[in-house]
Each structure stands twice: as structure tokens, then as C-alpha cells.
Amino acid sequence: MSSSAPYRPLLFAWFAILAAAPYAASQQVVESRRAVTATASVRISGTFAELRIRGWNKDSVVITGSVPNDAHFAGGFLAPAGGPSPGAKFFVESPTGVPAGTLELRVPVGARVWAKAGSATIDAEGVTGGLDLNVIGGSVHVTGSPRELTVEAMDGAITVEGAAPWARLKTASGNITLGTGSEDAAVTTVSGDIHVAGRYERLRLSSVTGPVAFNGDIVRGGSLDVDTHSGTVDLRFPPKLSADVDIATMSGRIENAFNKRSPIPGREGRGEELAFTAGTGGARIYVRSFKGNVKLSQLSQIYLKTF
Amino acid sequence: MTHDNQSHPSFDELNDFVDDRLTPAGRLDLETHLALCPRCAGDRDRLELLLDQSRSLAAEVEPPAEIWSGVHQRIAGRSPLGRRRSWLLAAAALLLVAVSSAVTALLVRRPQTVAVRQSAPAAPLAGVGLPVAARAVDADYQAVIRELDESLAQRRAQLAPETIAKVEASLRVVDEAIGEARHALAADPANRDLVDLLAASYERKLELLRRASELLPAT
Known part of the structure; x- marks a missing residue:
């Protein structure tokens, strides 16, 4: 061991500080807070790279984080004379347009949050009011049960863990995952994958070429509508499903592993059709595919335990 | 309001x-x-x-209100898979088929007037040979799509090239699906499911254009 060995850790630490210094200096700190109403409306948009939205049991909004020094952070709170603010609006713009900066937005659980960005990672948790999130790339992850949930992306992925009573999820090529269930949900994509699980009252799944997979149940009186041009459709229901099932393809195949009913040739021998009533009926399952294959089967025991 | x-x-x-x-x-x-x-x-x-305080930021992120008012009016009147309307369209298509058959029958009974023609080359997507149902869907959507196309073209310079590329890639996917559905409808004009599927693809295109026209500048 050479005599300089004991100093090596100090040397490394010194170089680490030197390397980090320009980065730290190039960031500006964001911190703004204010008392708001329990259902305040908060809007944030711009070129941030990461946004964490957290619902908390306080009637105040706090936005913290950092953005590059050359970025422009603007906005603030609507401030009526006395009393809590009913809303806030924030904007981040970087001169290059390159997404940068990390922000954390804390809002009352009942707040409504509207966020719009280019390529960004948005992670929302614990908001029971409304969420309206829009990105081009990156990803959106929502945990909890916002009363109203709208998420739109281009090639960004959308993942929702929780039961939003009303949900609209849309992408162009990004994948969409929706779990747990909803009273009224619509999931649409052009070429992304759709994975939906849970118990639903009204559910619409729509794709052009993206595959559609559903593992779940439709409540009595509810409906599941699926349409696709060429995506495969894989539907798995509980063995005790009670529904009127109506499936037709224009040129795709139908595989029925749910029960013993066989599909029949479609109109003028094109495509296939399958229609039957499972259990006592009551729910409506309606599937139309141009040339994507459709598979119907029973949920595995693992999934059944989740209902 | x-x-x-x-x-x-x-x-x-x-x-x-x-x-x-x-x-x-x-x-x-x-x-x-x-x-x-x-x-x-x-x-x-x-x-x-x-x-x-945000004067340096672009003030407008959406198409002008006068475009939206027209677009919204048209969209509001259409459900994603307007089955009720599709039935009417399908009925109209059936009527057209019946009339066509009657005309054909008349022509067949007058053999001296029947001219033998070479079959036309594969029809382009410009509506040749489309049934009434598809033409009605086309007409409905094309007008809105044209407006959104124009709006997007105006904002094209404000958007990042990679964003434009993403939008155009998805539009190509949808256009291919629309083309296939239209050709299938030409062969099976009374198929209401085909009309619904065509309408669904148009809906995807419309959504895509709407979203693209609402993107923030420089993203």
C-alpha cells in the first residue's frame, strides 16, 4: 500500500464536489405555498421533466423542486381579498424546449389538478378530486381514486392503479394499463397495448392495431364494448359471468375457451361470429374486430381472488 | 354557461x-x-x-375558438360507435343495393344495351364504389378532419420535429386502417359492423389530430 492511500477517499470526495458544483449552480429552487380551498383548481404546464402530484389532508398547495437556471418558472395563486385561494397556475419554460427540472406539487385531496407537458414523467397519488394529465412522451402513473381522471399521451405510457369512478385514457402509441375497476371508463389507443383488469360498470376499449387484453368482470346491467381494426383481443371473465356476449370479426378468427359454444362463419363467409348468453345474462359484451383475432377464456384462480 | x-x-x-x-x-x-x-x-x-409575468410564454395553445366551435358542434352530435345512426346508414345502403339490383335487372332484360367493360383498376380511396353508408361517414368526418389538419399545419412550425414524426406515424397507421375498412365496405356495402369500425377508426384519427393541435408549443 502506498503512502497516499489514506487520502484517496478525500480526493474522490473533493472531485465529486467539483463535478457536482456546476450542476447545483445551474439549478434554481422552486418553492411556493399558500392556503387554498379544499377543492382548489391547480394548473401546471410547460417543459418540466418530472412532476410528482400528492394529495394531502391540508387545505394548502405547496410546489417545490428545482428547474434549470435558464428556465422560466412563473405563476402563482389566485388571491381573493382574505380567505383561501380557489386556484393556482404555474408555468415552466426552458429556452431550448428540452424537458428539465423536477417538481413536487402537494394539493388538498379534493383538488382538481390539470397538468400538461411535453416529454415528462408524471406520478400522481392520493388525489380524490380530479386529474387531467397530458403528456407527449414519458409516462403517467396514477395511484388512488380520483373522482374524474383524464390522461392523454402520444407515445407515453399510462398506468392507473386504483378505481377512478370516471376515467378516460388515450394514447397514440403508448401502452395503457388500468387496474381495479371503474363505473365508467374508456380506454383508446392507436397502436399501444391495452391491459385492463377489474370490475367495471361501463367500459369501452378501442384500438386500431394495438392488442387489447381484459381480465375482469362486468357488473349486472353493465357493458363492455371493444372495437379494434387489427389488434388481437384477449378477454378473460370469471366462470360465473352473467352476460349477453356478441362477438364478430370481419376476417379475424374467434377462439372460445370460455365455454363450449363454437363460432360460426360470418356474413357471406367472411370472418366469424359468436353469440351466447352466459349465466342469466344481464350485462352486455359487444366485440367488433376487423381482422384481429379474438380469444375468450376464463379467468385463472389468481385473478378470481382479486374480485 | x-x-x-x-x-x-x-x-x-x-x-x-x-x-x-x-x-x-x-x-x-x-x-x-x-x-x-x-x-x-x-x-x-x-x-x-x-x-x-409569463408574457414570454406562448399565449395560445389551442386552435382559434372559431375553429373549435365548428368542430365541437360536429363532434358533439356523434357517439363513437353511433349504432342507431349506423342502422339508418345501413338501411340506406340496403336501399341503394335494392335500387342498384333493380336497375341491373332492367339492363339485363335489355341485352342490346349492355356494354362489356374491362374491370376498373383497384379503386383509390377517393370514394369510388363506396356505398352510401361509407360516403355518409366519410363526409361527416372528412370536413372536421380537414379543419383539424389545417389547424395542425399552421402550428407545425411550433412543434418539435420528433413530435410531428410521432403524430404522423400514428396517422399513417389509422389511415391504413381506414383504407382497408373502406375497401371492405365497397365489397360488402350493407355491413353495419364495417360502418361502425370505419367510424371508430375515423374517431381515432380525429382524436389524434385534436390532441396534436392542442400540444404546447416547442414540445
């Missing part, structure tokens, strides 16, 4: 007002309220002051 002095506009509505995103009627209505309500006028002033 009607506001009297007791029913104040929401924060979102005020935001839309200062962002110039209300319809002309909505704007007029809100202006009337603001003229009578000092509290809301104060909120409006504060919001405008807030936005003054």
Missing part, C-alpha cells in the same frame, strides 16, 4: 376567459357578469396580472 350575480364563474372558467379559450357566446356571457360583479372582476384582474 350563464352567469348572473349569484352564480359566479369557476376558477377554470376565469382561466379560460383570460386564456381566450371561451366561445364567443361564453365570453360575452362572462364579460356581462364581470361588468356587474366586482369580486369576479378582481379575480380576473389578478389572474391577468399573474399571466403578465
Whole structure:
């Protein structure tokens, strides 16, 4: 061991500080807070790279984080004379347009949050009011049960863990995952994958070429509508499903592993059709595919335990 | 949206007002309220002051209101898979088939008038040979799509090239699906499922164009 060995850790630490210094200096700190109403409306948009939205049991909004020094952070709170603010609006713009900066937005659980960005990672948790999130790339992850949930992306992925009573999820090529269930949900994509699980009252799944997979149940009186041009459709229901099932393809195949009913040739021998009533009926399952294959089967025991 | 002095506009509505995103009627209505309500006028002033700090940022992120009013009116009248309307369209298509058959029968009974033609080359997507049902769907959507196309073209320079590439890639996917559905309809004009699927693909295209036209500048 050479005599300089004991100093090596100090040397490394010194170089680490030197390397980090320009980065730290190039960031500006964001911190703004204010008392708001329990259902305040908060809007944030711009070129941030990461946004964490957290619902908390306080009637105040706090936005913290950092953005590059050359970025422009603007906005603030609507401030009526006395009393809590009913809303806030924030904007981040970087001169290059390159997404940068990390922000954390804390809002009352009942707040409504509207966020719009280019390529960004948005992670929302614990908001029971409304969420309206829009990105081009990156990803959106929502945990909890916002009363109203709208998420739109281009090639960004959308993942929702929780039961939003009303949900609209849309992408162009990004994948969409929706779990747990909803009273009224619509999931649409052009070429992304759709994975939906849970118990639903009204559910619409729509794709052009993206595959559609559903593992779940439709409540009595509810409906599941699926349409696709060429995506495969894989539907798995509980063995005790009670529904009127109506499936037709224009040129795709139908595989029925749910029960013993066989599909029949479609109109003028094109495509296939399958229609039957499972259990006592009551729910409506309606599937139309141009040339994507459709598979119907029973949920595995693992999934059944989740209902 | 009607506001009297007791029913104040929401924060979102005020935001839309200062962002110039209300319809002309909505704007007029809100202006009337603001003229009578000092509290809301104060909120409006504060919001405008807030936005003054962001003057360097693009003020408009959506197409002009006059385009949207027309687009919304058309979209509002259509459900994603308008089955009821599709039935009517399918009925119209059946009627057309029946009339065509009758005309054909008449021609067949008069052999001297029947001319033998070479079969036409594969029809382009410009509507040749499409049934009434598909033509009606086409007409409905094409007008809206044209407006959104124009709006997107105007904003093209404001968007990042990679974003434009993503949008165009998805549009190609949808256009291919629309083309296939239209060709299938030409062969099976009374198929209401085909009309619904065609309409669904048009809906995807419309959504895509709408979203693209609402993207933030420089993203």
C-alpha cells in the first residue's frame, strides 16, 4: 500500500464536489405555498421533466423542486381579498424546449389538478378530486381514486392503479394499463397495448392495431364494448359471468375457451361470429374486430381472488 | 354557461376567459357578469396580472375558438360507435343495393344495351364504389378532419420535429386502417359492423389530430 492511500477517499470526495458544483449552480429552487380551498383548481404546464402530484389532508398547495437556471418558472395563486385561494397556475419554460427540472406539487385531496407537458414523467397519488394529465412522451402513473381522471399521451405510457369512478385514457402509441375497476371508463389507443383488469360498470376499449387484453368482470346491467381494426383481443371473465356476449370479426378468427359454444362463419363467409348468453345474462359484451383475432377464456384462480 | 350575480364563474372558467379559450357566446356571457360583479372582476384582474409575468410564454395553445366551435358542434352530435345512426346508414345502403339490383335487372332484360367493360383498376380511396353508408361517414368526418389538419399545419412550425414524426406515424397507421375498412365496405356495402369500425377508426384519427393541435408549443 502506498503512502497516499489514506487520502484517496478525500480526493474522490473533493472531485465529486467539483463535478457536482456546476450542476447545483445551474439549478434554481422552486418553492411556493399558500392556503387554498379544499377543492382548489391547480394548473401546471410547460417543459418540466418530472412532476410528482400528492394529495394531502391540508387545505394548502405547496410546489417545490428545482428547474434549470435558464428556465422560466412563473405563476402563482389566485388571491381573493382574505380567505383561501380557489386556484393556482404555474408555468415552466426552458429556452431550448428540452424537458428539465423536477417538481413536487402537494394539493388538498379534493383538488382538481390539470397538468400538461411535453416529454415528462408524471406520478400522481392520493388525489380524490380530479386529474387531467397530458403528456407527449414519458409516462403517467396514477395511484388512488380520483373522482374524474383524464390522461392523454402520444407515445407515453399510462398506468392507473386504483378505481377512478370516471376515467378516460388515450394514447397514440403508448401502452395503457388500468387496474381495479371503474363505473365508467374508456380506454383508446392507436397502436399501444391495452391491459385492463377489474370490475367495471361501463367500459369501452378501442384500438386500431394495438392488442387489447381484459381480465375482469362486468357488473349486472353493465357493458363492455371493444372495437379494434387489427389488434388481437384477449378477454378473460370469471366462470360465473352473467352476460349477453356478441362477438364478430370481419376476417379475424374467434377462439372460445370460455365455454363450449363454437363460432360460426360470418356474413357471406367472411370472418366469424359468436353469440351466447352466459349465466342469466344481464350485462352486455359487444366485440367488433376487423381482422384481429379474438380469444375468450376464463379467468385463472389468481385473478378470481382479486374480485 | 350563464352567469348572473349569484352564480359566479369557476376558477377554470376565469382561466379560460383570460386564456381566450371561451366561445364567443361564453365570453360575452362572462364579460356581462364581470361588468356587474366586482369580486369576479378582481379575480380576473389578478389572474391577468399573474399571466403578465409569463408574457414570454406562448399565449395560445389551442386552435382559434372559431375553429373549435365548428368542430365541437360536429363532434358533439356523434357517439363513437353511433349504432342507431349506423342502422339508418345501413338501411340506406340496403336501399341503394335494392335500387342498384333493380336497375341491373332492367339492363339485363335489355341485352342490346349492355356494354362489356374491362374491370376498373383497384379503386383509390377517393370514394369510388363506396356505398352510401361509407360516403355518409366519410363526409361527416372528412370536413372536421380537414379543419383539424389545417389547424395542425399552421402550428407545425411550433412543434418539435420528433413530435410531428410521432403524430404522423400514428396517422399513417389509422389511415391504413381506414383504407382497408373502406375497401371492405365497397365489397360488402350493407355491413353495419364495417360502418361502425370505419367510424371508430375515423374517431381515432380525429382524436389524434385534436390532441396534436392542442400540444404546447416547442414540445
